[in-house]
Amino acid sequence: MEPAELLALYERMVLIRRTEKAAHDLFLQGLVKGTTHLAAGHEAIAVGASAALRDDDYVFATYRGHHHAMARGAGPEECLAELMSRATGLCGAKGGSMHLTKAATNMLGSYAIVGAHLPMAVGAAWSAKLRGTGQLAVAFFGDGATNIGAFHEALNLAAVWKLPVLFVCENNLYMEYTPIADVTAVPRPAADRASAYGIPGEVVDGNDVVSVQETVARLARRARAGDGPALLEAETYRHFGHSRTDPATYRPAEEVERWLKHDPLDIARGRLVEAGVPEERVTEADERARTVVREAVEAAKNAPPPDPREAFTDVWADGGAAWRT
Numbered sequence: 117m118e119p120a121e122l123l124a125l126y127e128r129m130v131l132i133r134r135t136e137k138a139a140h141d142l143f144l145q146g147l148v149k150g151t152t153h154l155a156a157g158h159e160a161i162a163v164g165a166s167a168a169l170r171d172d173d174y175v176f177a178t179y180r181g182h183h184h185a186m187a188r189g190a191g192p193e194e195c196l197a198e199l200m201s202r203a204t205g206l207c208g209a210k211g212g213s214m215h216l217t218k219a220a221t222n223m224l225g226s227y228a229i230v231g232a233h234l235p236m237a238v239g240a241a242w243s244a245k246l247r248g249t250g251q252l253a254v255a256f257f258g259d260g261a262t263n264i265g266a267f268h269e270a271l272n273l274a275a276v277w278k279l280p281v282l283f284v285c286e287n288n289l290y291m292e293y294t295p296i297a298d299v300t301a302v303p304r305p306a307a308d309r310a311s312a313y314g315i316p317g318e319v320v321d322g323n324d325v326v327s328v329q330e331t332v333a334r335l336a337r338r339a340r341a342g343d344g345p346a347l348l349e350a351e352t353y354r355h356f357g358h359s360r361t362d363p364a365t366y367r368p369a370e371e372v373e374r375w376l377k378h379d380p381l382d383i384a385r386g387r388l389v390e391a392g393v394p395e396e397r398v399t400e401a402d403e404r405a406r407t408v409v410r411e412a413v414e415a416a417k418n419a420p421p422p423d424p425r426e427a428f429t430d431v432w433a434d435g436g437a438a439w440r441t
Contacts, residue, residue, distance in 0.1 A: 117326055117329065117330075119388070119391040119392065119393050121167070122325075122326065122384065122387060122388060122391060122393070123388060123393055123397060123398070123401060125163050125164065125167055125325050125329070125384065126325070126381070126384040126385065126388060126398070126401060127401040127402075127404065127405055128159075128163050128186070128187065129159040129160060129163050129325065129380060129381055129384060130381060130401060130402055130405040131186065131192065131405040131408060131409065132155070132159045132162070132163070132182065132183045132186050132187070133156055133159055133381060134192075134405050134406060134409040135182065135186065135192040135195060135196065135409055135412070136154045136155060136156045136182060136183075137156070137409075138192070138196060138409050138412070138413050139152055139154065139182070139195075139196065139199055139213070140152075140154060140356070140360065142196065142199065142200060142413070143360050147200050147417070148199045148200055148213070149200075149201060149212075150212055150213065151213070151359045151360050151361055152199065152213040152359065152360050153179050153180040153213065153214065153358065153359050153360075154180070154182070154354070154355070154356045154360070155180050155181070155182050155183040155184075155354070156354065156355040156356055157288070157323070157352060157353050157354045157355040157375070157379070157380065158180070158183055158286055158288070158322070158352050158354065158380075159183050159325075159380050159381070160322060160323050160324060160325040160328055160352070160380035160383070160384070161183070161256070161284065161286055161322045161328055161350045161352060162183035162184045162186070162187035162256070163183070163187050163325055163328075164324075164325040164326070164327070164328025164329040164332065165187070165254065165256075165284060165328055165329070165332045166184075166187035166188055167325075167329045168328075168329045168330075168332035168333035168336055169252065169254065169332070169336065170250075170251070170252070171221070171222075172222060172249070172251055173222060173251055173252045173253070173254065173336075174222045174224055174237065174240040174241075174244070174251065174252070174253040174254065175188050175222060175223045175224065175253075175254050175256070176224055176225060176227070176233040176234075176236055176237045176240075176253070176254070176255045176256065177216075177223070177225070177226045177227070177233070177256045178226060178227060178228075178230070178233070178256065178257055178258055178261075178286075179213070179214035179215075179226055179227065179228040180226075180258065180286075180354075181214075181216055181226030181256075182195060182213070182216060184216075184223065184226070184256055185206065185216035185217070185218055185223055185226065188218060188221045188222070188223035189218055189220075189221040189223070190206055190216065190218045190221075190223065191412070192408055192409050192412035193411075193412035193415045193416055194206040195216060196412055196413060196416040197209075197415070197416040197419050198211060198212060198213075198216060199212065199213050199416075200416050200417070200419075201421065201422065202416055202419035202420065202421065202422070203419060203420050203421060203422040203423065203426075204415075204416070204419040204420075205419075205422075206218060208422060208426060208430075209421075209422040210422075210427075210430070211226075214226060214228045215227075215228065224236070224240065230257075230258070230260055230261050230264055231257065231261040231264035231265070231266035231267050232266060233255055233257070234255045234257060234261070234266050234267055234269075234270035234271075234283065235266055235269060235270045235273075236255075237253040237254065237255035237270070237281055237283075238253070238270045238273050238274050238279060238281055240253040240281075241253035241274065241279040241280050241281035241345075242277060242279055244280055245277070245279055245280060250280075250340055251280065252280045252281070252282065252336055252339055252340060253279075253280065253281045253282075254281070254282045254284060254332075255270070255281065255282070255283050255284065256284045256286055257283070257284070257285055257286070258285070258286055258287075258288065258291065259285055259286070259287040259288065259289070259290075259291055259296040259305050259306065260291025260292065260294075260296065261285070262285060262296075262300070262305040262306050262309065263291075263299065263300060263305070267283075268309075270283070271283065271309070271310075271313045271315065271345070271347065272313055274313075274315075274344070274345040275313040275314055275315050275344060275345060278342065278343070278344035278345075279339075279344065279345055280339040280340055280342075280344075280345075281339065281345045282332065282335055282336065282339060282345065282346055282347075282348060283306070283345065283346070283347045283348070284332070284348045284350060285305070285306035285307075285347070285348065285349045285350065286322060286350055286352055287304075287305065287306065287322070287349050287350065287351050287352065288352050288353050288354045289353065289371075290354075290358070290366075290367070292358045293358060293362070293366055304317070304319060304349055305349070306347055306348075306349040307319050307347060307348075307349040309347070310346075310347040315344060315345050315346055315347060316335070316338075316346040316347065317346075317347045317348075317349070318331065318335070318346070318347070318348050318349070319348075319349045319350075319351065320348060320349070320350050320351070321350075321351060322350030322351050322352035323351075323352055323353075323378050323379065323380040323383055324380070324383050324384075325380060325383070325384050326384075326387060328350060331348060332348065335348060352380075353372075353375035353376075353378070355376065385398060
């Protein structure tokens with residue numbers, strides 16, 4: 117990877133991290149209603165994978181999806197405005213933290229029902245194959261989804277039809293509050309299941325943006341060539357609890373400390389040093405991200421609330437909510 121590209125990916129990860137921190141602070145101030153599921157610590161997966169995809173590829177994420185929305189083009193201001201229920205929000209205040217969606221860039225949703233979006237990604241991949249567009253569908257999901265029926269149904273159909281779809285498990289070791297290892301028969305909850313469907317199963321350091329980018333790029337080329345789906349397990353760790361109401365005291369202190377020392381931003385900074393990028397350029401990237409997020413927070417705070425008359429728009433594809441049979 118060229119140093120300039122790596123620096124751009126680093127800046128994108130910093131932007132996401134600072135946006136997540138802003139969401140955390142706004143929640144504590146009572147300006148974000150409901151809950152949030154922060155993805156701090158997961159940034160390298162979204163940014164690295166997105167760097168390996170085409171602009172017209174389809175992306176599906178979970179309720180912990182802030183990083184994927186931003187990796188696919190959503191800005192800090194529209195994301196924070198959505199969390200704060202403002203009219204300028206990414207979904208016009210109709211989605212909130214768990215449903216960030218930017219269809220204009222083919223980021224086709226964040227889904228709160230565990231595993232529900234995997235069959236949707238299969239459908240998108242099937243559509244792309246039928247139309248011969250060369251597009252790829254990518255479904256990102258947590259380790260807990262590997263024990264959900266939809267996970268196995270989606271992998272089976274994708275394998276049978278040799279669809280251009282990648283399944284990327286963000287394995288942060290915990291399915292909400294339960295260690296995934298306590299309830300799963302195989303050591304690798306995602307990768308170890310791939311052989312049952314006759315597809316490749318790989319493991320990657322999900323905190324190394326370069327490793328993620330290179331691995332996803334290789335698997336994407338394979339899928340576009342007609343060789344079918346693949347299952348990638350990206351090892352990572354969330355810096356916060358499952359949601360903002362979770363102090364995560366169930367995690368061993370030494371485990372948390374070990375993973376915090378394996379921070380995606382630190383790893384990227386180390387790679388930038390190795391690539392000979394001057395420290396001042398890295399500092400400038402940090403400061404640009406800080407400024408963008410600070411201005412986004414103020415803009416979101418000052419944005420108007422949504423118009424109640426808009427509540428029943430966009431229910432159907434025609435933009436309205438009129439029932440028809």
